[in-house]
Amino acid sequence: MRKIIERDKIEHNKKTTSLYETLFHNANGYIGIRGCLEEEVPADWDTMRGTYINGFYDIIPMKQAENLCNFVEEKQTMLNVADTQTIRLIIDNETFSLDKGKLWKNTRTLNMEEGYTLREVVWESPKGKKVQIKVKRMASFSQLTLFSMEYEVTALNFTGNIKIESYHIADVTNYSNSNDPRMAAESARHLILQDMIVTNDESIAVSKTQKSNLTMCSMVVHKVQGNASTFAKKEGNKGIYLVEARVEEHSKLTLEKYSVFTDSIRYDNVVEAAKTDMEAILKNRLAYYYEKQKIYLAHFWKQTEVEIYGDEGVNQAVNFNMYQLLQSAAKDCHCNIAAKGLSGEGYEGHYFWDTEMFLLPFFILTNPDLAKMLISYRYDTLDAARENAGRLGHKRGALYPWRTITGVECSGYFPSGTAQYHINGAVAYAVVNYYLTTGDLNFIVEKGAEIIFETARLWLDVGNYSKGKFVIHDVTGPDEYTCMINNNYYTNCAAKYNMRWAAKIYELLKKNALIEKLSETLTLTEKEIDEMKNAAHNMFLPYDEELGINPQDDSFLTKPIWNLEQTPKDDFPLLLHYHPLHLYRHQVCKQADTVLAYFLFEEEDDDIMKKSYEYYEKITTHDSSLSTCVFSIVASKLGMHQKGYDYFGDSAKLDLENTHGNTKDGIHTANMGGCYMAIVNGFAGLRIKEEGVSLTPFLPKEWKGYQFEFRYQGNLMKVIVLKDEVILKLQEGSETWVTIYGKKYLVKQKIEVRSKKNVASSYL
């Protein structure tokens, strides 16, 4: 399956400028560069000209309108760092720009097999000179500090002077939009240039943050193919590399631009590190890194690819999503996966529960080592979570921050931020999920158990007994359209799971004589473990007899139902058009967290889940990008296959088709992970529990079949779902029991398991 995304339009639409910046951004988990037009755009076009380093941030004050006790008063924000993508082109004194002259070709391409983006333009200047411009860009997976550009200009109908001005701009600020709560409200100069040296060979800029005391270095080297004169100069805080050549008709001038980014979180000496990397890079040059990129991606696709037979469009969207997850995910322990990856400044580069609940499932199944590293980030920030719990008045346990970069709470409006205690459940769930899938007991001993105990403890301090049931007050569930509610079904399920697993892990470690040291460190007693068991056992899960559904919280069903039919289309997403109090007072969901709980915690029988699903479906706006994928998974789970497929479709193309209208601010990584789950956990019904692996696949009628691979306890399995059979293969590893449609099969190497069933028929 070719993995190419193309956008081909002769007319350049200035409205899509920032959208394409997101879709065609280059990232590798360490750096991310938005796919901006090299030549910059006219002032009235919306653009977010950004380059980011994962986890590189500054601290900015977050003044509270009324500052109550222990409110968060500053936040971290991901910084836009030096711009090295700007290149101006001048053809015999005419400057190339999309808003003048004539376009003959205007194509943007993302090649996900080879890991680059390509921009191809054929442009005729106002004076009639036609040039072809090709720009190939890459954020290298094999050399994380490297961002490369290959800028090639061909004179199509003239012989003349071609001049390229290539910039290295250290003077940058972040994007801001004070009208959208999802974006930073204020722009400020966070990076202060310390030093910039520009020579004919290289330019190096070193900048320091205002408050977080971090330093970063950007280094740029140019190489020219063809005869040209070159000249470098420094203008203010910009390095400019000038290339000038007389180019014959049908000939071309090519500039290679190597940018290396280093930062003081990873390197003691950012300049030395940049120089060392650059030296190595220049020894090998671009072709080498293109090849390495290809190999890296071949390996990636081999272990992750989902193939869909009979629907190339959807398959392409799924591939796009997985590729973006790869681009977004941290490749080292200093950071994580931001809500928008490294593709834009939406949510300020913060990490949310999205990582654990929507992204890790993909990595745990396809790349457990990376998953382990991502979970370790939570272990490394456990102390900050303990402090956060203390700030909220808790006497024990840890509370993970709702949004953060280094582990410190950065949420300014606590009712739909810090009050989302369920993030604790998400982190614990990820640890358990990782453990069940990999069997990696070492990780539990070293890090996982401590996370689970500390998160579980918090619930004991948050909740209390009322009439014999363990109840939890004043928390906010994933659905932010009600806040500070009592007994949020989702949260209570998550707390129950968290505490139940704390007890299980305790028993497991005890059995293996591994608990003693940790118990001592944490002053954890069997009594406390018993408290957890009891609280989990007696956890109150709201249920309404009359409707036969699980209310989202204690008071949800007594509120009036929001009239979605009579809500003007322009009023969505509701959060941008209604005061939160008005939303809180209605039965209306941004995403239905009860439905999500059905997938993750599976506490109820099918009848309740179906009734609830139908109930919530009617009142959910899907204003959250985390919503449709969940509705898909649970529809599949409940045998509502057509719904499962339809919601999956909404989810799969969310960014590629910009269905939420805000992809310009960055990709929606959680939805991308959710889209993967909608296939693997939804359509194929994959579950990994203590009892083992099970599958209950069905085939959407729009497809001819689909296949994917996943890793389970060291084994690599391949699942092929066809119209009338499910085929299971052990690709690597040793024989394993797998349950398909409730029947157990021993999967061995070189022997396919075939479960014959007309899987497509069930919903026809």
Add this chain to the structure above:
Amino acid sequence: MRKIIERDKIEHNKKTTSLYETLFHNANGYIGIRGCLEEEVPADWDTMRGTYINGFYDIIPMKQAENLCNFVEEKQTMLNVADTQTIRLIIDNETFSLDKGKLWKNTRTLNMEEGYTLREVVWESPKGKKVQIKVKRMASFSQLTLFSMEYEVTALNFTGNIKIESYHIADVTNYSNSNDPRMAAESARHLILQDMIVTNDESIAVSKTQKSNLTMCSMVVHKVQGNASTFAKKEGNKGIYLVEARVEEHSKLTLEKYSVFTDSIRYDNVVEAAKTDMEAILKNRLAYYYEKQKIYLAHFWKQTEVEIYGDEGVNQAVNFNMYQLLQSAAKDCHCNIAAKGLSGEGYEGHYFWDTEMFLLPFFILTNPDLAKMLISYRYDTLDAARENAGRLGHKRGALYPWRTITGVECSGYFPSGTAQYHINGAVAYAVVNYYLTTGDLNFIVEKGAEIIFETARLWLDVGNYSKGKFVIHDVTGPDEYTCMINNNYYTNCAAKYNMRWAAKIYELLKKNALIEKLSETLTLTEKEIDEMKNAAHNMFLPYDEELGINPQDDSFLTKPIWNLEQTPKDDFPLLLHYHPLHLYRHQVCKQADTVLAYFLFEEEDDDIMKKSYEYYEKITTHDSSLSTCVFSIVASKLGMHQKGYDYFGDSAKLDLENTHGNTKDGIHTANMGGCYMAIVNGFAGLRIKEEGVSLTPFLPKEWKGYQFEFRYQGNLMKVIVLKDEVILKLQEGSETWVTIYGKKYLVKQKIEVRSKKNVASSYL
């Protein structure tokens, strides 16, 4: 009874500086001047050097840490205006200051019969020169724009040169304290000096606000008694008037300083207005205004005085409180009564529900005309309240702002601000209370009905039916230690009262053929009135069978009880030491709003009220200054006389004894009104309802008796409560039926009604 408050200490305590600034401030409802030391204080003494004009404000941005839809983004703040109280004294080159030399006398006095404050100091300079300084200050009730000072220096043991530098400082900023949510967090220069003219005869400063486009003028004229040379100069934004004289031993030098304040809210030309007033003032001079002040206060005390026989200390405190209410209350329609009156910058000069629920009862009973004006303020700001309702998503009705100056919502943290919808009930209650007490139907027709209809309408939009009952979600009751709760008992009672009275007023106006025009203007139909009746009739009021009490809200009783006994003393008030989420998650009250509801709405029978009272008493911290007076009133109501008296004691001396520790930021006007109610409605059991006036007095055993007067429908009544009888006299007006201990008496002029009963015995 002499109405003198005195503080006499030889040692000046720098810690009490700002406390005394509040206790000895001069105000008349229009201007307020804190009782600062004229000579200014050393830099390390806490001081809030303030002069205020009621309703004179600037607009400042109120940035939200995360700005959700329709959040309030700017607020009004009462401004500190020109400082005219500063006077420096130099005795033969030694400058008078409390932190050097020796104090022989150091007294502050508030004379509430004559309406002035007096400061008396006998000071010996480091070089041994002894002077007596007397400063008499007055904010004139008869000439609201006038603040006067009489600065008198007597040479006690020397003959020498005495120099007085009297300042008029136009360069002022507001006080700020970023650590206390009850104070403004930031200080900024709001007033920009436009013009300052200083001549030997007068100095005039005109300043303009930064954003609210208001102007104010301060004008100062000095008059010297005795032989002295004088000289005026301008230094920067200060006018300085210099007086120098050779003073013989035992002789004195006296300076009269007249300050006039005018503002563009009240006057078209602030300078002309100031000049006109000053001209008139100077014709009459100080003695005239002292006399007018005395007459004004004699009249005030005549109609308001509460006399207590046998406890001068408490009587003094009660007088102090009533005097402060007089100083604080607006005297024109452009403003109202700030939470701290005009005595300090706490709560930024904002008006709250305090006016309606705690202050108006006093004014309605003693000064109905002033009360009418104060309620009219709400009528004048009804459009702003309608806008506020719209901002919150309501399609009909008006929602009064939680805190405001001009009627615009100024609350930055909506969960314990805007969400306090019960303010609507408070405004409606005040209209009804005024109407029942005065019988002023005209006011209802002109203003009151519209207020009641518009506030009642809102409840229909806020609440909804659930299982046949009318329920109200996501509001905050007066007790801010839980927020955004469902079916807050107090709020539901207030809504019920509001809607029930809307229906009654509708019927009343209809009966008098006065409804047509208003119905048309408001598009109010009988159908909507029926909706109100039904909602009121079916209002859900939480009741717990098991405990036999009214829970504060739906979920209150399922929360854990805060352990007050084990809470360190330094942790009070809790709001300054615990994150709101932590407070919200516990049964703990800043003030018990259910108990308040028992006084105002009287929905339950005694048994439930008693059980509830005892329940809430155990979990109430009284961190709010609105708490103890309410506990007193309801204890009295329920026959718990000793408790009634004890809580009254806490309330009566709250500011005079600084029991909350923050009187330095300003007086607690609501508590002062509550203290009055604790006597009149509490001890004497005065109720005015549709059925008429009733009394159920008791006499605290600590007292020999007490008496007070009140106005009822044009009549002035006097109530005397003695150990064994209650005496009722009609002072003015026509015969009226009054119920005493359930028995009806016709009260006529010149005939005393005596109800014999051993009222003191009931609690012995």
